[in-house]
Amino acid sequence: MLFDVALYTSLAVLVAGLAYKLGRWLTTSIGPESRNYTPAQRLSASLKGLARALGSRSLGPMMAALVSDGLFQRRSLGHSRWAWAAHMLIFWGMMGLIFLHALGPVLIPSFTATLNPWLFLRNLFGVMLLAGAVMALWRRLRLPGLRRTTHWADRAALALLALLVLSGFALEGAKIISVHSFDQMIEEYGSLAEDNDRAALGQVWREHYGVAFPQGQVPAGLELMEQGLELHQDSCVDCHDMPQWAFASWPLSRAMAPMAGWLESVRAALWLYYLHFLAAFAALAILPFSKFLHIFTGPLLLMIRVAVPREDMDPAARALVRALELDVCTHCGACSVHCSVAEAVNHVPNLAVLPSEKLMALGRLARGKTDYGEMLDVMRQGAYMCTSCLRCTLLCPVGINLQDLWFAMKDDLEEAGYGPTSRAVAGQAGESAGPSRKVAPFKVASGDFQRDLGLSVQSGSFRNCYRCATCSNSCPVVFSYENPKEELDLLPHQIMHSLGLGLSDEALGARMTWYCLTCYRCQEACPQGVKVADVLYELRNLAAARQGQGESC
Amino acid sequence: MKYALFLGCKIPYYVPHYETATRRVLGELGVELVDLEFPCCGYPMRHLYFRSYMLSAARGLALAEAQDLNITTPCKCCFGALKRAQKFLADNPELLQDVNAELAAEGLKYSGKVQVRHILQVMHGDVGLAELKSRVVRPYERLKAAILYGCHAVRPSEVTHFDDPSNLHLIDDLVEVTGATPVTWAGRVSCCGAPVRERNEELALATIRRRLSEAREAKADILVINCAYSQMQAEWAYSLAGPPPQRELVEGPVLYPQLLGLSMGLTAKDVALDRNTPNGEYLISFLRRD
Numbered sequence: 036m037l038f039d040v041a042l043y044t045s046l047a048v049l050v051a052g053l054a055y056k057l058g059r060w061l062t063t064s065i066g067p068e069s070r071n072y073t074p075a076q077r078l079s080a081s082l083k084g085l086a087r088a089l090g091s092r093s094l095g096p097m098m099a100a101l102v103s104d105g106l107f108q109r110r111s112l113g114h115s116r117w118a119w120a121a122h123m124l125i126f127w128g129m130m131g132l133i134f135l136h137a138l139g140p141v142l143i144p145s146f147t148a149t150l151n152p153w154l155f156l157r158n159l160f161g162v163m164l165l166a167g168a169v170m171a172l173w174r175r176l177r178l179p180g181l182r183r184t185t186h187w188a189d190r191a192a193l194a195l196l197a198l199l200v201l202s203g204f205a206l207e208g209a210k211i212i213s214v215h216s217f218d219q220m221i222e223e224y225g226s227l228a229e230d231n232d233r234a235a236l237g238q239v240w241r242e243h244y245g246v247a248f249p250q251g252q253v254p255a256g257l258e259l260m261e262q263g264l265e266l267h268q269d270s271c272v273d274c275h276d277m278p279q280w281a282f283a284s285w286p287l288s289r290a291m292a293p294m295a296g297w298l299e300s301v302r303a304a305l306w307l308y309y310l311h312f313l314a315a316f317a318a319l320a321i322l323p324f325s326k327f328l329h330i331f332t333g334p335l336l337l338m339i340r341v342a343v344p345r346e347d348m349d350p351a352a353r354a355l356v357r358a359l360e361l362d363v364c365t366h367c368g369a370c371s372v373h374c375s376v377a378e379a380v381n382h383v384p385n386l387a388v389l390p391s392e393k394l395m396a397l398g399r400l401a402r403g404k405t406d407y408g409e410m411l412d413v414m415r416q417g418a419y420m421c422t423s424c425l426r427c428t429l430l431c432p433v434g435i436n437l438q439d440l441w442f443a444m445k446d447d448l449e450e451a452g453y454g455p456t457s458r459a460v461a462g463q464a465g466e467s468a469g470p471s472r473k474v475a476p477f478k479v480a481s482g483d484f485q486r487d488l489g490l491s492v493q494s495g496s497f498r499n500c501y502r503c504a505t506c507s508n509s510c511p512v513v514f515s516y517e518n519p520k521e522e523l524d525l526l527p528h529q530i531m532h533s534l535g536l537g538l539s540d541e542a543l544g545a546r547m548t549w550y551c552l553t554c555y556r557c558q559e560a561c562p563q564g565v566k567v568a569d570v571l572y573e574l575r576n577l578a579a580a581r582q583g584q585g586e587s588c
Numbered sequence: 589m590k591y592a593l594f595l596g597c598k599i600p601y602y603v604p605h606y607e608t609a610t611r612r613v614l615g616e617l618g619v620e621l622v623d624l625e626f627p628c629c630g631y632p633m634r635h636l637y638f639r640s641y642m643l644s645a646a647r648g649l650a651l652a653e654a655q656d657l658n659i660t661t662p663c664k665c666c667f668g669a670l671k672r673a674q675k676f677l678a679d680n681p682e683l684l685q686d687v688n689a690e691l692a693a694e695g696l697k698y699s700g701k702v703q704v705r706h707i708l709q710v711m712h713g714d715v716g717l718a719e720l721k722s723r724v725v726r727p728y729e730r731l732k733a734a735i736l737y738g739c740h741a742v743r744p745s746e747v748t749h750f751d752d753p754s755n756l757h758l759i760d761d762l763v764e765v766t767g768a769t770p771v772t773w774a775g776r777v778s779c780c781g782a783p784v785r786e787r788n789e790e791l792a793l794a795t796i797r798r799r800l801s802e803a804r805e806a807k808a809d810i811l812v813i814n815c816a817y818s819q820m821q822a823e824w825a826y827s828l829a830g831p832p833p834q835r836e837l838v839e840g841p842v843l844y845p846q847l848l849g850l851s852m853g854l855t856a857k858d859v860a861l862d863r864n865t866p867n868g869e870y871l872i873s874f875l876r877r878d
Contacts, residue, residue, distance in 0.1 A: 179693060375597050375628040378647055379640040381690060419786070422628050424597035438601065455786040457635050511779050515794055550788050552795065554779035555743035559753075568744075572634060579636035 038312055045316035052323025053331075060358040063401045066443030067450050069354035080351035088342035097338040104434065105334045111432040114369035117174065122367075122432075124167030125196065131160030132199075136315075147274055155280045158204075162283050165200040168193045180372040183380070184391050189366055192326055198314050205291075206307040207284035212247040212295045213304050225270045235263035236271070244278055245288050247295030332363040333433040340434045357443060360435045361398040366391055370427035370437060376420050387417030390427045390437055397444055411453045418445050419456040457575070461549035464578040468524075468544020497570050499563040500531040506557035506567045512550050523547040527557050527567055534570070543578045547571075589714050591705070592652045593621040594661035594670070597628050598816040603823075605860035606816060609845035610662045610707055612858050616849070617715045617723070621660075624651050629661075631669035631740075645673035646687045649704070650696040658703040660710050662845070664815035665782075668740025668748060670704045675747045706741055706750065708814055708844060712758050720765045725853045727767025731874040733847070734773045734808035734838060735759045736799065738815045742777060762844060763812060766851040767876065773806035775799040782817035793828070796821040803838035809874065811841045819843060823865040832866075840866045850875065 061074035072080075088097065103109045108126065111119040135157050139146045146153065172193045175185040210216045217240060221227060225236070237253040238260050240246040279285050291298060298304075322328055339356060348356065370390035371377060379388050386392040396414050421441055428438040448454070507513050507526040516522045524545035525533065533541050542548060548571055557567035599607050614621060626648045630641035649670065652659045661667050677684045678700060688697055705713075711720065737756055745753035756777065760770045781795025800822065803811045813819045822841035829835040841864065849859035850871055861868035 373625060375626075376633065376640075376644065378627055378643045378690075379633055379637065381643055382639040383637050420633070422597035422632055423601055424628070425601040429600075458787045460636060461787055511795065512784075512791065515791060550784055550791055552739075552779045552781065552791075553783045554739040556739075556779075559743045559745060573638070575635050576638045 037309065041313060041316045045320040048320040049322055052320075056323050056328070056362055059402075060355050060362070063358035063361070064354060065357040065361075065397065065401055065440060065447065066354075067446050068350055069357060069443070072351040072354045076351045077355040080349040081355045084343060084349055084352045088339075093342040096341045100337050100341045101334055104337045104432075108432060110430070110434065111367075111369070113430050114367070114373070114432060117170065118367070118369070121167045121170035121174065124163045125171065126167075128160045128162075128164030128167060128200075129196075131156060132164060135160065149275050151276045151280055154276050154278075155282070157207075158281045158283045161200045161203055165197060168196045168200070172197075175368075178372075180377070181368045184366070184368045184371045184386070184389055186366070188325065195314065195318055199311070199318065202307055202311040202314055204284045204287050206304065206311050207281055208287035208291050209298060209304040209307055211245050211278050211281075211284065211288035212292050213299060214246060214248055214252075214295075215299055215302075216304060217246045220271075224274070225266070227266065227270075229262075231259065232262070232266055235259045236266045237263070239263040239267045240271075244275070245285070245292070247292040249296055326365045328362050329365045329433060332359060333365070336360065336363045337434045340436065345436050345439050353439075357440060358401070360440060361394070361401065363433045363435055364391070364394055364398075365433060366395070367432060369430050369432055370394075373426055373430055375422055375424045375426055379420055383416065383420065385413055385416050385420075387413050388420045389417075390421075393417045393421075393444075394435075394437070394440065397440065411448060411451055414444070415448050415453040415459070416456050418448060457549070457579075460575070460579050460582055461546075463582050464540075464543040464549075465524075465546065466544070468540045496564060496566045497531045497534045500528065500535060500565050501563060502528055502532050503562065504528045505560050505562060506531070506565070509556040509560045511554060511556065512547065512552055523550060527571070530574075531565055531567060531570065539577075543574050543581075548574050548578075551575075589618060589710070590620040590622065590657065591660040591710065592624050592626075592655060592657040594626050594629070594648065594652075594659045594663075594666055594704075596661060596663040596666040596816055597632075598820060599663065602820050603816050603843075605846070605863035606662055606819060606843050608858075608860040608863070609843055609849055612854060613845040613849040613852070614707065614710070616852060616854070617711065617719070619660075619710060619715065622655065622657055624655065624657075626651060629663075629666040629669040630673060631665045634669065641669070642673060642676060642683065642687055643690055645670055646677060646698045647691060647696065649674065649702050650691050650698040653699060653702045654696060658705065660705050660707050662707045662814070662816065662843075664706065664738035664741040665817050667704060667706045667750075671748045672744075674700065674704065706814070708759060708762060709750065711848070712762055717761055717765055720762070720848070724766055724848075724851045726851050726875045726878075728851060728871075728874045729767060729876045731766075731768040731810070731871075732771045732806075732808045733763050733768045733810050733812045734771050734803035734806055735763060735776060735812045736780065736814075736818055737777045738813075738818060739777075739779050741815070759812065759814065759844070762848070766848055768810075768847065768874075771803075771806045771808045773802055773808060775802040778802075780815070780818040780821040782821045785821075792821070793825060796825045797829075797837070800825055800837035800841075804836060808838050810847075810871065811838050812844055812847060813841045814844045826865050839870060840864060840868055842868050842871060847871070 061077050064070040088094070108119060108122055111122055135148070135153060139153065148154065148157065172190065175181050175189060217237065221233060221236070227233060227236070234253050237246065237248055238255065241248050241253055278288070318327065322330070336356070336359065345353065368391050371392065374390055377389060380386065387396050393414065396410065396417070400410060400414065418441060423438060423441065425438055428436055431437060453459070504526070507528045510527055513519045513523065513526055519526060525541060525547050527547060530542045530545055530547060551568065551571045553568055553572070555568045558565070558569065561567055595607060611621060627644050629648060630644035633644060634641040649659070659670065661670070677687065677698065684698070691697060737759060741748055741750040742753065742756065751758040763770050775798070778799060779795055780799060781792040785792035800811065811822065813822060819841055826837070826840070829837060842861075846859040846861050846868060850856060850861065856862060856869045856872055861871060
């Protein structure tokens with residue numbers, strides 16, 4: 036009764052969840068142009084694209100991708116052989132268990148869970164799944180690159196898988212030793228006539244099948260044993276292989292045997308049964324709302340990506356695929372482990388620099404779930420730290436085109452008024468410089484400021500400047516403007532000189548500081564050895580540090 | 589001749605033809621390239637986050653050291669950033685110590701022994717002009733080339749040591765080997781505008797357009813580029829410019845390994861000239877006809 040209620044409830048939640056997700060794929064927009072397409076347009080463009088792909092030469096490659104990238108997860112190998120091994124164990128273990136629990140009994144008429152090969156296979160698949168989950172958890176706890184992107188949801192998903200398997204083994208172990216289960220079997224299947232039949236059969240099952248009868252309940256005796264074996268041949272053996280074949284549950288049952296009486300008294304087998312199926316149905320119910328969803332969305336995306344290159348995709352279909360990709364991510368962390376700029380987070384403590392975290396932030400944003408303004412600032416920093424090196428896209432085991440998402444995200448940010456970080460820092464530096472420009476302050480360089488500027492050590496060289504303006508005369512930026520003094524605020528030699536006067540706001544806010552091409556002509560030409568270009572770099576750094584852009588998190 | 593290839597972040601997505609040509613030509617010349625999973629050279633971070641730049645650059649250098657390899661890179665900005673980082677780390681023992689403390693978390697250490705060389709230095713120095721000359725089987729005729737030396741390779745010269753700063757000749761030598769003639773032009777050691785593109789797109793575009801028109805004024809047929817960023821800049825400018833009759837620009841940018849490879853008898857496809865914007869296959873018409 037509870038089993039059926041739980042099963043149908045979880046199935047209902049699963050179906051409703053999938054419908055809800057489909058609705059989201061039709062309405063979530065990533066990239067400004069995605070907003071132009073209605074759900075109906077997205078759906079029809081996607082279905083048309085799918086039909087075209089199925090009817091074309093793409094069918095072969097799609098199937099090949101399904102096998103190599105889906106069933107054998109070839110793309111994971113680019114990340115790590117250990118990650119691949121862990122996920123293969125989880126995947127094939129899970130597939131095996133789903134078959135044995137849900138499909139086997141329906142598809143195979145002679146299916147009996149207590150007979151081989153099923154008895155053995157259930158344990159094998161269980162051990163595979165458990166080993167994979169433990170490996171994955173170990174990696175997430177131990178490897179620094181993975182640890183920093185591991186969330187509670189990642190650990191919880193692995194814990195749920197482990198719970199599924201462990202409760203299954205414990206259930207099987209408890210049933211092996213259970214006298215109650217033994218008596219139930221006798222009642223249902225045994226044709227016992229004699230009074231001592233139960234004792235006879237019990238002896239066989241104690242000796243060979245590990246049932247833990249209380250002391251003295253089943254007397255020993257050679258004659259009784261023979262009688263028991265006969266009964267066993269008649270009634271039991273057709274449905275029961277030796278429990279040692281359950282190579283994981285059997286040793287567990289030996290460990291539980293000393294506590295058999297207590298376990299029986301608290302009806303452990305029954306509770307473990309509840310725990311086992313409730314864990315399974317819980318996993319089913321949360322599937323659409325968790326990373327488990329990739330079981331469906333992953334293979335789909337892996338086929339889509341080989342069928343139609345992203346740039347050739349109908350924009351309406353692309354809108355749907357981008358939204359879908361948010362629900363394909365398994366948060367495996369491969370992208371963040373291999374990210375070209377991952378090390379930046381050591382000094383720019385903003386996790387949105389890392390692709391996996393940036394994607395999660397993008398997902399939350401696309402759903403309108405966060406404090407918009409603050410989040411956008413964090414995401415901007417992540418988006419513009421990215422060098423578009425393509426590595427995450429080439430690596431992603433489920434084939435998410437992250438590069439495309441990052442470009443779309445930058446467009447969204449730009450539209451919301453959150454353009455490049457350095458442009459924003461420049462703008463703010465310019466604003467703080469603005470007022471002081473009008474009142475022309477004069478102050479002598481403070482020790483603090485020179486210390487601030489010590490980032491790359493040689494900044495003090497600006498003090499050697501004697502305003503010959505060789506730097507400004509060699510500067511291609513100065514050369515590019517008709518009225519450079521007006522359009523750049525200060526020229527390079529003026530910046531060097533103003534630093535000597537302690538006019539740091541002026542120097543930081545001058546457009547020249549931000550339009551510097553870093554061509555080093557000034558530095559190469561300076562007769563006084565002033566590190567002009569390096570100092571300008573340091574000024575930009577200083578502005579970023581002052582505005583807390585380096586610290587936002 | 590064995591190097592770790594530091595491809596940099598821009599080439600895989602934006603300039604894949606540079607990778608194709610570099611691998612093919614260096615392979616033909618007997619330079620063995622080893623692929624390591626390098627991080628960013630740190631150059632783009634340097635504008636705002638100096639310490640992230642230092643860590644990223646040092647990590648790349650340390651990865652090569654761990655394999656006992658020197659680095660070669662086709663990108664002038666990666667080259668400059670790595671060289672500049674080496675200088676910072678050499679001049680500041682405290683910084684070096686801090687960075688190494690961070691690298692120790694993954695068992696890496698930067699000692700300073702790794703050498704960083706641009707692929708053109710490898711061709712000029714390791715392979716040698718004589719060998720190159722012997723490999724050129726189809727030299728160019730009447731091909732005038734404007735060479736863009738690349739800011740971050742040549743300056744600051746006390747840091748980069750790319751070439752003789754008072755008499756730049758390295759790329760001229762390499763171009764002459766192919767039979768092409770370097771022209772004297774205004775933009776030879778000037779900037780392509782890339783570094784400021786994020787903050788001032790107008791200035792970035794104006795800068796590269798100036799280079800492309802200066803090259804045309806000097807009657808050059810091509811602009812020879814050796815940097816991922818400069819090539820991106822040039823291709824961006826062409827993608828915005830109209831068709832040839834309207835635009836007052838040199839016919840097109842060519843990456844040096846493409847120029848050399850074609851004269852070594854490789855096909856235009858081998859060096860991915862068809863992937864250039866605009867298509868670089870016109871270069872074939874300058875090859876000597878036998």
